[in-house]
Amino acid sequence: MSIERQALDGGHTDGERKPLPFTLVVFGASGDLTRRKLVPALYSMDRRGLLPEQFAMVGVARRPLGDEAFRNGLREGLHQFSEVGAGTRWDRLDHQVSYFQGDYQDAASFEALKRQLDELSKEKGLGGNRLYYLATPPEAYAVIAEQLGKAGMGGDWTGGWSRIIVEKPFGRDLTTAQDLNRRLQAVFSEDQIFRIDHYLGKETVQNILVFRLANGIFEPLWNRQYVDHVQISIAEHIGLEGRGLYYEEAGALRDMVQNHVIQLLSLVAMEPPASFGADSVRDEKVKLLRAIRPYSSKDVLRSVVRGQYGAGTVDGQLVPGYREESGVAPDSQTETFVAMKVLIDNWRWAGVPFYVRTGKRLPRRSTEVVVAFRPAPHSAFRNTVTTGLDANELILRIQPDEGIGLRFGTKIPGPTIRIQDAEMQFSYGTFGGKQPEAYERLLLDAALGDSTLFTRRDEVEAAWALTTPILEAWGRVDSADGPAGGAVGNRDVPLPVYPAGSWGPAEVDRLLAADGHAWRNL
Numbered sequence: 001m002s003i004e005r006q007a008l009d010g011g012h013t014d015g016e017r018k019p020l021p022f023t024l025v026v027f028g029a030s031g032d033l034t035r036r037k038l039v040p041a042l043y044s045m046d047r048r049g050l051l052p053e054q055f056a057m058v059g060v061a062r063r064p065l066g067d068e069a070f071r072n073g074l075r076e077g078l079h080q081f082s083e084v085g086a087g088t089r090w091d092r093l094d095h096q097v098s099y100f101q102g103d104y105q106d107a108a109s110f111e112a113l114k115r116q117l118d119e120l121s122k123e124k125g126l127g128g129n130r131l132y133y134l135a136t137p138p139e140a141y142a143v144i145a146e147q148l149g150k151a152g153m154g155g156d157w158t159g160g161w162s163r164i165i166v167e168k169p170f171g172r173d174l175t176t177a178q179d180l181n182r183r184l185q186a187v188f189s190e191d192q193i194f195r196i197d198h199y200l201g202k203e204t205v206q207n208i209l210v211f212r213l214a215n216g217i218f219e220p221l222w223n224r225q226y227v228d229h230v231q232i233s234i235a236e237h238i239g240l241e242g243r244g245l246y247y248e249e250a251g252a253l254r255d256m257v258q259n260h261v262i263q264l265l266s267l268v269a270m271e272p273p274a275s276f277g278a279d280s281v282r283d284e285k286v287k288l289l290r291a292i293r294p295y296s297s298k299d300v301l302r303s304v305v306r307g308q309y310g311a312g313t314v315d316g317q318l319v320p321g322y323r324e325e326s327g328v329a330p331d332s333q334t335e336t337f338v339a340m341k342v343l344i345d346n347w348r349w350a351g352v353p354f355y356v357r358t359g360k361r362l363p364r365r366s367t368e369v370v371v372a373f374r375p376a377p378h379s380a381f382r383n384t385v386t387t388g389l390d391a392n393e394l395i396l397r398i399q400p401d402e403g404i405g406l407r408f409g410t411k412i413p414g415p416t417i418r419i420q421d422a423e424m425q426f427s428y429g430t431f432g433g434k435q436p437e438a439y440e441r442l443l444l445d446a447a448l449g450d451s452t453l454f455t456r457r458d459e460v461e462a463a464w465a466l467t468t469p470i471l472e473a474w475g476r477v478d479s480a481d482g483p484a485g486g487a488v489g490n491r492d493v494p495l496p497v498y499p500a501g502s503w504g505p506a507e508v509d510r511l512l513a514a515d516g517h518a519w520r521n522l
């Protein structure tokens, strides 16, 4: 293991990173997330030897399921969602899993859950350590935390350690996020709360900081003197996948920008932290978020583009438009695409635009960061023949084809000076083996009490402070009657339709063309 990797891991090697015995208590355990992500992650951790011998998982949900039916559902999920399926190793884990039927509104359920967890802990030697995972609809998050507190299972539990993981979405806007933070912190202290953004669990996202800070050659260039602009794209080719009701309420800004896009932006633009401790890293991210120029409602018109997909062709298949999807209103105003120009008012980035975009039903699934450098100060070769010569670019490919590319001009062999763009490629595939899934890394860190890759209270609120004015200008915040006198209102902000399978509405190209730039093809 390299020194850089050890630093990110807080000094542990993979072999040392094994948590103490604990119980994972999953609320919403009969749902999609548990089957699709959590259990495959646990299984993979177990296969890698990252779960302690003394481990138990208790799934909590309302529907009547016995232990057997619950385990069978998880086993089926493993066959469907885990690359390795449920092999013999699952037999061990299978015996550690049980089901508790309970109602989140009912205090008696939590008393009974407490008794069951206490018994289990004694029986299996789990040391009273508990990791709660909130995988329910978000309305239940605060209620569950409060019920845990009332039953003596909150942050002041003295029988062992106690931590709580909270899934996204974390609030709908700044006010609801603040309210959720207040209610969670009434029961758990900040260092016991783990707000998940699974992007931070991705190897290639963590590598952004390693790449910047462990290599002496790039960090000196990472500023307004050498960087012309930055592009961050998270493109999805899928549509709603049966989640129309959820997406109608969320939209692309809440679903992707407030969390994943802003996390990528923070890691690319933040100042180097003094160490990789949880607070050092998150202090710098918060400082960066606070340096981003806020959007007035007029800025929303100028610097933010939204769109909604219409019918079109993706992967050779005809697909319906957003408004024809199940669970979506025929006159829906929900955006499925957002692009924004972001300006950072600090010493390092003054005047350097960051362009971000994310959308559904785009031509392909791709997440990447492009750092475009300023051209050479003097073109000694201006009278030579050049083909396709662009600015130097550093491309951090987050997914798929994880890797890094560097584009530069090079001489085409021959008797005259002819210059052409070339790209040097590094692929994560060269490490061999399968990269750990994001949820695997995050579950492990939470079990170890390491919150570096989780979002802190002030961080989540800073991200909402930035995005809520955009929702207000679009009329998509429940509490707002619309923006204050004279400001831009929803009717003024266009919601252009783009054909599924295209790169978004034409306005998105104009956003960059106004500055003399163009989106890089993904």
Ligand SMILES: NC(=O)c1ccc[n+]([C@@H]2O[C@H](COP(=O)([O-])OP(=O)(O)OC[C@H]3O[C@@H](n4cnc5c(N)ncnc54)[C@H](OP(=O)(O)O)[C@@H]3O)[C@@H](O)[C@H]2O)c1
Pocket: 027, 028, 029, 030, 031, 032, 033, 034, 036, 037, 061, 062, 063, 104, 134, 135, 136, 137, 138, 140, 167, 168, 169
């Ligand atoms: N699925 C994903 O890939 C994914 C990805 C990122 C984030 N998330 C987030 O994770 C959470 C769970 O997502 P999911 O896809 O697993 O949802 P889901 O399939 O609808 O499952 C929700 C779970 O919560 C329980 N539940 C439903 N309504 C409830 C209510 N009113 N009060 C209490 N419990 C209730 C359900 O079981 P019972 O009805 O049996 O109680 C079920 O176990 C959501 O907040 C979602 O935004 C999901």
